[in-house]
Amino acid sequence: MKLTVELIDEAMERADSLPIFENSHRQEQANLVGCIGEIVFERYLAHHQLTFRNDTISTRRDYVIGNSLALDVKTKDRTVRPQPHFDNSVPLYNHPHQRPDYYYFISLLREKSLGATDPRRFKVAYLMGGISLQDLDRVAKRWDAGQTDPSNGKTFWTACLNVQMDQLTPNDQLLETFRNA
Known part of the structure; x- marks a missing residue:
């Protein structure tokens, strides 16, 4: 999904109204990235005529999709297009109390030449797919803070659970799950 000026402005307004959450590594920038991902996901659900709260x-x-399916969106910004072997992360500082039915992952492509805080550096959002909480807990690789992944340096x-893009449930299958919720 191409990111429009309107979408970025909406995300900036939403992000500005949020507190800086405890354990936030990137502070305001984390809020902006998360808000862009949330708005992209909301538009995706609306496009597919899915009800959500x-x-x-x-x-x-x-979000709660349909009547009961709890979902959390995780958004990561990148300087290159996502690849099947790239990771998606769920930080563990929220994991004890954040137990949605599904996690959904979005990757934002940002232009490196624009400043590190310029909100218009984000150009495209990739809707990567999702994974159920049970599958995440079963297949994810756990990393502790300070550890280095030798596959990518x-x-x-912070401690997190990582799953590769190719481990995610594809969007077409997730849409069916969402429709049946």
Whole structure:
């Protein structure tokens, strides 16, 4: 999904109204990235005529789809297009109380030449797919803060669970799950 000026402006307004959450590594920038992902996901659900309740004020989940399916959106910004072997992360500092039925992952492509805080550096959102909480807990690789993933050289600033893109449930299958919720 191409990111329009209107969408970015809406995300900035939403992000400006949020507190800086405890354990936030990137502070205001984390809020902006998360809000862009949430708005993209809301538009995706609306495009597919799925009913949902916005619960982003909670840290337990972001949405309730249909009558009962709890979902949390995780958004990561990248400087390259996502690849099947790339990771998606769920920080563990929320995991004890954040127990949605599904996690959904969005990757934002940002332009490196624009400033690190310029909100218009984000150009495209990729809707990657999702994973159930049970599958996440079963297949994810756990990383502790300070550990380095030898496959890509990433050092983790916080403990997290990682799943690769190719481990996610594809969007067409998730849409069916969402329709049946």
